[in-house]
Amino acid sequence: MxxxxxxxxxxxxxxxxxxxxxxxxxxxxxxxxxxxxxxxxxxxxxxxxxxxxxxxxxxxxxxxxxxxxxxxxxxxxxxxxxxxxxxxxxxxxxxxxxxxxxxxxxxxxxxxxxxxxxxxxxxxxxxxxxxxxxxxxxxxxxxxxxxxxxxxxxxxxxxxxxxxxxxxxxHIRSRIHDIKVQLEDIKAHRERYRVQRKKSQVFQIALVGYTNAGKSSWFNQLTQSETFEEDLLFATLDPKSKVMQINEGFRVILSDTVGFIQQLPTHLIEAFSSTLEEAKYADVLIHVVDRSHPNYEGHIKTVNHLLASLDMTTIPTVMLLNKSDLVDGDVQEESHDTLVVSSRKHEDIDRVKHFISRFIKSQMTPYQLDIDTNQGKAISQLKEDTMVSKIDYDEERDIYHMTGFERTDSGTVNRIMKTEKSEVRDE
The missing domain is CATH 3.40.50.11060 (GTPase HflX, N-terminal domain)
Structure with a gap:
């Protein structure tokens, strides 16, 4: 047929x-x-x-x-x-x-x-x-x-x-009221889920940026996902989150968000603000920019303006100047919080992960800790919940000396130290 x-x-x-x-x-x-x-x-x-x-x-x-x-x-x-x-x-x-x-x-x-x-x-x-x-x-x-x-x-x-x-x-006013009630229920459910994630010490990162900048491409590359991506405006509308690992075990929840656009009517920003809920409560924002666009600087200003209107300017932010493969000549604009990349270059995936890892460490508190060799569970927990920088084995004392970084409000290291002391007293 x-x-x-x-x-x-x-x-x-x-x-x-x-x-x-x-x-x-x-x-x-x-x-x-x-x-x-x-x-x-x-x-x-x-x-x-x-x-x-x-x-x-x-x-x-x-x-x-x-x-x-x-x-x-x-x-x-x-x-x-x-x-x-x-x-x-x-x-x-x-x-x-x-x-x-x-x-x-x-x-x-x-x-x-x-x-x-x-x-x-x-x-x-x-x-x-x-x-x-x-x-x-x-x-x-x-x-x-x-x-x-x-x-x-x-x-x-x-x-x-x-x-x-x-x-x-x-009828329309009644329907608007009903929809807002349903959205509040969804928002409350997500808030409960977010609180649970906070309790489990999961670090949260959100991708933001102008529409068609390449956020979904980087979401897919960093989480090995198959989120819809295409050279279209507003290709992504539904909030998506997925766990990714950086620094050999440290767990991060990465969220993709709807793209921003110039002249977006105020009521559209308000109506779709809940799609940015994941970003509003993130520990770090990754601002993805289409560096090949002739008005990329204007796009950066638009995104920054909208982030300010959503009270998100206090969240630590790094920038990925994306689509470098489409730019003629070298782009010399890298700094401690800015990286020039292309989601089409496989080697840039590791570069981005190291870049994010380094930036996250700058937002954390350093620690040093000695762990008995029989405390495998504690070592595993440190790798998942903190950014472990180095593990040295002390053969004479039969312990691991660990150095790393943890969130200021984490308490993971203190809990492990208390557990270790308690086990020593029991012995």
């Missing part, structure tokens, strides 16, 4: 470049919307831009520019299914554009939400998508009538919230 390949929806992109925006800033924003469109499975067939002091309150673009676009579309016989706008639209703007072009209108926020709906796989991720969809839709219900009736399928109608498009405000 032959299956016909589903045709991708064809879209044109409309954008207003404000005079307050620099050319580079605007072009990156537009390029990001093109990338988002491709991530959503759309085919971009045209881009139309207008320079203005501010977007038109009714039609986003000016009347004259809209007429030019309609003429060009007719002249060039450009067929499209959807118009995507490079900003967040008001209800009035969306309705008027829909009437003028007789087409489905999707703004940047709806596009991001659609990608979220496609990517989220866990129950929590799907609830976060539905919450964001409903919170976006609620203030836009009035006057949407005709434009909503055009949402017959495809982009803008995916995910758990798709059947709620024409329901009333009361």
């Amino acid at each position: 032959n299956e016909t390949k589903k045709e991708r929806e064809r879209v044109v992109i409309l954008a207003v470049q404000l005079k307050s925006q620099g050319d580079f800033q605007f072009q990156e924003s537009l390029s990001e919307t093109v990338s988002l469109s491709k991530t959503a499975g759309l085919e971009v067939v045209g881009q139309y831009v207008q320079n203005r002091d501010r977007s038109d309150a009714k039609t986003y673009l000016g009347k004259g520019r809209i007429e030019e676009i309609i003429e060009e579309v007719d002249r060039e016989d450009i067929a499209f299914d959807v118009i995507i706008v490079n900003d967040e639209l008001t209800t009035s703007q969306s309705r008027h554009l829909s009437d003028i072009f007789d087409a489905k209108i999707i703004d940047r926020t709806q596009l991001i939400l659609d990608i979220f709906a496609q990517r989220a796989k866990s129950r929590e991720g799907q609830l976060q998508v539905e919450l964001a969809q409903n919170e976006y839709l609620l203030p836009r219900l009035s006057g949407h009538g005709v434009s909503l009736s055009r949402l017959g399928g495809g982009i803008g109608t995916r995910g758990p919230g798709e059947t709620k498009l024409e329901t009333n405000r009361r």
Whole structure:
């Protein structure tokens, strides 16, 4: 039985470049919307831009520019299914554009939400998508009538919230409340799990960074996992954690997180903040940066700004300048907390592990301890719960002299010392 390949929806992109925006800033924003469109499975067939002091309150673009676009579309016989706008639209703007072009209108926020709906796989991720969809839709219900009736399928109608498009405000408010209650339950469950991990002295590291910087690639390399990774924006939406070992036995829980992006609406940050819960309680953050991107410095600023808004700037952070294999020439930007790497280079995996190990030691307290040779369990525990630097065997005394580093709040070394003294007294 032959299956016909589903045709991708064809879209044109409309954008207003404000005079307050620099050319580079605007072009990156537009390029990001093109990338988002491709991530959503759309085919971009045209881009139309207008320079203005501010977007038109009714039609986003000016009347004259809209007429030019309609003429060009007719002249060039450009067929499209959807118009995507490079900003967040008001209800009035969306309705008027829909009437003028007789087409489905999707703004940047709806596009991001659609990608979220496609990517989220866990129950929590799907609830976060539905919450964001409903919170976006609620203030836009009035006057949407005709434009909503055009949402017959495809982009803008995916995910758990798709059947709620024409329901009333009361129902949506009720649903938002229900979702928040469920998310609080999930959050509480994760908090209990996190407290248990803290009791077991497991060190926690979280990967953060701009979307498509390569976080999932490094998560896979460091934990030998098969997390979804692809050259797409927002490839990862659901929080994932896995144990990895560094320094010959020291256990670390590594978490992957959703990527950040410029111009991410505030309510999306709030709606998806729980996907960053693992990062908010981490002992160390690994900030992954796409060093090959022409605006990598802007991406670093965006991530740092969002981390500040989430009260995460006090967490010790190291930076991986990733995708060095795509950069022309050598990148001389390494320091005690910055490493130039590529997830495609196998030798960089060990370099990153040593780099993380060295940085973690700088955040810990050094110790020295003598352990009897018959205390194998204690030695094993030290290797798992602390960063053991050296083990020397003293043949005359028949003991191991161990040096290493432990978390300031760990208490592992003190517990082992007390156990040893207690066993000596018993003898």
